[in-house]
Amino acid sequence: MQGEPELLPLQKLGAREDEQNSGVINLGLFLPGVSADQGNRLWVRVIYEKDQFLQAIQPKNFELAHSVDPEYGDYWSATIKIRPEDRPASGSAWGSSGKYVYRYCLKNPDIQEPIDWVIDPFAREFGVGKLSSFTLGYKKQYEWKWSPDESVWKTPPLEDIILYELMISEFASDIDGTVSRLDYLADLGINCIELMPLSNVEKRVDWGFTPIGYFGVDDRFGNRKDLQRLVDAAHRKNIAVIVDSVYAHTSHLFPYHYVYDKLGWPEVENPFMGSFAENVYGKSTDFNRKFTRDFFLTVNHHWLDCYHVDGFRYDYVPGYWLEGSENGYTKLVKDTYQLVKAKKDATSHWQRFFKGNSVNLIQCAEQLQKPIDVLNSTYSNCTWQNGTLHAARGAGSNPEGLSSLGLFFGLFGYPAEVSHNGDRITKTALQYIENHDHSRFVCKFGTVFPENENNELLKEGNRALWYKVQPYLIGMFTARGIPMLWQGQEFGENYYLPEEGWGRVLLYRPVRWDYFYTPEGKSTVSLVRKLVKLRRENPQFSRGEHFFYNDSLYLSRKVILFSRKYGNLFSLIALNFGDRDQTVPFIFSHEGSYREELHGQENLAKVSAGEEVQLFVPSNYGRVWTLES
Numbered sequence: 001m002q003g004e005p006e007l008l009p010l011q012k013l014g015a016r017e018d019e020q021n022s023g024v025i026n027l028g029l030f031l032p033g034v035s036a037d038q039g040n041r042l043w044v045r046v047i048y049e050k051d052q053f054l055q056a057i058q059p060k061n062f063e064l065a066h067s068v069d070p071e072y073g074d075y076w077s078a079t080i081k082i083r084p085e086d087r088p089a090s091g092s093a094w095g096s097s098g099k100y101v102y103r104y105c106l107k108n109p110d111i112q113e114p115i116d117w118v119i120d121p122f123a124r125e126f127g128v129g130k131l132s133s134f135t136l137g138y139k140k141q142y143e144w145k146w147s148p149d150e151s152v153w154k155t156p157p158l159e160d161i162i163l164y165e166l167m168i169s170e171f172a173s174d175i176d177g178t179v180s181r182l183d184y185l186a187d188l189g190i191n192c193i194e195l196m197p198l199s200n201v202e203k204r205v206d207w208g209f210t211p212i213g214y215f216g217v218d219d220r221f222g223n224r225k226d227l228q229r230l231v232d233a234a235h236r237k238n239i240a241v242i243v244d245s246v247y248a249h250t251s252h253l254f255p256y257h258y259v260y261d262k263l264g265w266p267e268v269e270n271p272f273m274g275s276f277a278e279n280v281y282g283k284s285t286d287f288n289r290k291f292t293r294d295f296f297l298t299v300n301h302h303w304l305d306c307y308h309v310d311g312f313r314y315d316y317v318p319g320y321w322l323e324g325s326e327n328g329y330t331k332l333v334k335d336t337y338q339l340v341k342a343k344k345d346a347t348s349h350w351q352r353f354f355k356g357n358s359v360n361l362i363q364c365a366e367q368l369q370k371p372i373d374v375l376n377s378t379y380s381n382c383t384w385q386n387g388t389l390h391a392a393r394g395a396g397s398n399p400e401g402l403s404s405l406g407l408f409f410g411l412f413g414y415p416a417e418v419s420h421n422g423d424r425i426t427k428t429a430l431q432y433i434e435n436h437d438h439s440r441f442v443c444k445f446g447t448v449f450p451e452n453e454n455n456e457l458l459k460e461g462n463r464a465l466w467y468k469v470q471p472y473l474i475g476m477f478t479a480r481g482i483p484m485l486w487q488g489q490e491f492g493e494n495y496y497l498p499e500e501g502w503g504r505v506l507l508y509r510p511v512r513w514d515y516f517y518t519p520e521g522k523s524t525v526s527l528v529r530k531l532v533k534l535r536r537e538n539p540q541f542s543r544g545e546h547f548f549y550n551d552s553l554y555l556s557r558k559v560i561l562f563s564r565k566y567g568n569l570f571s572l573i574a575l576n577f578g579d580r581d582q583t584v585p586f587i588f589s590h591e592g593s594y595r596e597e598l599h600g601q602e603n604l605a606k607v608s609a610g611e612e613v614q615l616f617v618p619s620n621y622g623r624v625w626t627l628e629s
Helices: 168-172 175-180 182-188 224-236 255-263 290-306 328-341 349-353 371-377 387-394 399-409 463-478 513-517 519-537
Strands: 014-017 024-030 041-048 060-063 065-069 073-081 098-107 115-118 132-136 163-166 192-195 240-245 311-314 362-365 417-420 423-426 428-431 482-486 545-548 559-566 569-576 582-587 592-596 604-607 612-617 621-627
Touching: 014 132, 041 073, 060 073, 115 255, 163 168, 168 175, 175 182, 175 224, 182 224, 182 519, 224 240, 240 290, 240 362, 290 328, 311 328, 328 362, 362 371, 387 399, 399 463, 399 545, 399 559, 463 519, 463 559, 463 569, 463 621, 513 519, 559 582, 569 582, 569 612, 612 621
Parallel strands: 163 192, 163 482, 192 240, 240 311, 311 362, 428 482
Antiparallel strands: 014 024, 024 073, 041 060, 041 098, 065 073, 098 115, 098 132, 417 423, 545 559, 559 569, 569 621, 582 612, 592 604, 592 621
């Protein structure tokens, strides 16, 4: 079914406290094809959070009633009262305000054992592992500090973004810790953070890419109001927030796989899961199904509306993108854009996306196979691309490798703007040499085993070689596209990451903030701060044309030269990836004096147009010369 975007009726789904009656909780969920007429019965099991580990206190059971929704089919619902006089046992906190955990249990006449431990697919909060939760007394909504409609904040245009990827548990333990680090990020010059998956997962240490719940924050990090407070605090420091969204696949415990698998339904009859595009990770979702499409569009709307996030980083787009199909990823990003665009005249927090005629919703694809195609053919306005990362890791003595890196710094072939159904959308790609999927960049130059030489998981990059990273950082921040740092990269974090295996995703790698104070950390963060400031204050780096001097004269000396130009603003960037200082000739086409931006030690005075100048480029470093106006 195509046509206008449709949202699921969240007002009747999940666990919601009655606005008029204290202590009354309404629950509802869709289980298409699972009806009472077939003998199915559904219960919800609820217990106060602090009671759940006490042997004398068991959860209370409430049976749900069945009805049929005209749009989505079988609907189960219940209204339960939580009163102190109904305590399940002496000493129970039942009836008190606070957090309650719950799960569903389905009894089917054809299966001997009940299907227990079913998480609520529409839960707004979660407990440990396979438990959903709600907070009694939560009716009061979060009050945004700037104003009720958050009218002051504006999501930045793509060209202005300097991105920082982080995982809350590793970056600062939890949401409160992350809020406390926002001053640091703002001082660094970051104006957008990308949060690795926040959705509910089963394990306590996990990257989060096999979700079992989508409408809330995993309790490892905090709860609804905690994340709202983080977004609010970030906006007040001029930092946008985008969230990592995992829609191509789920955990085997995701209820729309778990329940129907336990019932023995064949995949073709599952109302939500199934083959769609590439099915590589976890359990695949089927975007040919209306219920699936509407579910994930509703997830997007909920995060934009409830949490005020500024956009999404869509994980593993090949898993739900079929070229030529109007369903899947193509439809999701289009419908999300149109949902936001329709809010242009609304006097509410939606105004954060509008400045002039642009809609500054950030929709970033992780489409590593066809990054250019996803920009050209969908409403995505930016994309991850591993070309720069792989070229940087392969660059060495081979001139062809440096040439490839120079081309990726310029994002050659990537569109700057594309029209979709009359909507003119700015397009770009991310530039990074590190992200959560790969070892720290310093590992390229050498690794050490700090404790056990036979344990690959303990291997680390040799921080003594930190200086070799410098020309790559200079190139990244002066290149075309959105520069992105991975947490701790700016002060030399050096974890090694295995190429495969569970050790990649199930090992806790906290950011080692003590690195900030080491000589390597101080030197690296000083350079990053300088580069961020340079980019933010000079529009030729964020918006300008890029020209790569792809000349063997330079490449054979392990030097890359490229320029950035915006109107009358001009900068020349020279990067030396070798261990020897180099002096190379260059003919300037713009007359004037040039200021060296990194240290000011190689200023060029009164250069004539057409004059050949010998440029000194220090080893494992670079120079940035800007034409003075």
